Amino acid sequence: MKRAFSREQKITIIYGILSIVLIIVILQLWLLTATMNAFLGGEESVIVPAAIASAVCFALNAGLLRYIYLMESR
Amino acid sequence: MATTNPDSIPPDGRPYHEQPQWRNDFPIDWPQDELVARRDFTKFLVLTSLAFVVGQAWIAFENWSRKRQGRPPVHKIARVDEVPVGATRVFTYPVAHENCLLIRSGADRFVAYSQKCTHLSCAVTPTSRGLHCPCHNGWFDTATGQPTAGPPRRPLPRITLEIRDGVLYATGVEVRS
Numbered sequence: 001m002k003r004a005f006s007r008e009q010k011i012t013i014i015y016g017i018l019s020i021v022l023i024i025v026i027l028q029l030w031l032l033t034a035t036m037n038a039f040l041g042g043e044e045s046v047i048v049p050a051a052i053a054s055a056v057c058f059a060l061n062a063g064l065l066r067y068i069y070l071m072e073s074r
Numbered sequence: 075m076a077t078t079n080p081d082s083i084p085p086d087g088r089p090y091h092e093q094p095q096w097r098n099d100f101p102i103d104w105p106q107d108e109l110v111a112r113r114d115f116t117k118f119l120v121l122t123s124l125a126f127v128v129g130q131a132w133i134a135f136e137n138w139s140r141k142r143q144g145r146p147p148v149h150k151i152a153r154v155d156e157v158p159v160g161a162t163r164v165f166t167y168p169v170a171h172e173n174c175l176l177i178r179s180g181a182d183r184f185v186a187y188s189q190k191c192t193h194l195s196c197a198v199t200p201t202s203r204g205l206h207c208p209c210h211n212g213w214f215d216t217a218t219g220q221p222t223a224g225p226p227r228r229p230l231p232r233i234t235l236e237i238r239d240g241v242l243y244a245t246g247v248e249v250r251s
Contacts, residue, residue: 068113
């Protein structure tokens with residue numbers, strides 16, 4: 001059986017998740033600006049891989065957010 | 075009577091009997107408030123992350139529609155003898171609202187570029203020192219279209235030219251990085 005976290009533990013976990021999400025969002029921002037620069041410069045080869053990488057980052061973020069809600073509902 | 079909820083510590087840290095009445099009447103559970111605030115901020119960041127994915131998808135769509143259009147049409151610009159050496163001429167290519175600059179720098183030397191500055195799309199104008207973007211003082215080399223000063227980092231898109239029977243034609247757009 002899974003043990004419910006205390007409130008202090010939950011806050012620590014949320015801080016950890018928030019830090020990871022923040023780093024991933026900054027990475028996505030960099031990815032978007034680099035892709036836009038490549039697109040405007042006529043470089044097409046990076047566009048689709050960058051879109052896939054960004055979607056993977058979002059899936060990771062959504063998974064972490066879901067974990068927060070699941071943790072709170074326990 | 076003062077509340078003694080250990081989770082509800084006032085922000086100034088003083089005990090409840092020293093707090094104003096309103097705080098005793100409406101005690102705030104600060105750790106819970108902090109938990110909810112961090113959770114909502116994480117939710118906001120995840121929505122931002124989704125917005126970036128939408129942005130990437132938009133770039134991919136624009137690239138796909140650009141490729142789908144295929145090669146731009148061949149378009150007549152002017153007769154060679156209509157453009158004296160050192161003169162410039164504005165023409166539209168490949169569509170009516172895309173202004174381009176034709177420059178004749180020598181007897182047999184023609185170059186043409188898109189007139190849109192690669193910084194923020196203002197119109198560049200030919201000067202004796204090169205092509206100048208007046209919006210943010212950007213400069214491009216007339217012979218190559220490469221940026222030489224100011225905020226632009228990418229060269230101007232080059233219009234490929236062809237001379238047939240003394241007539242200049244635009245045959246394509248070369249986007250460069």
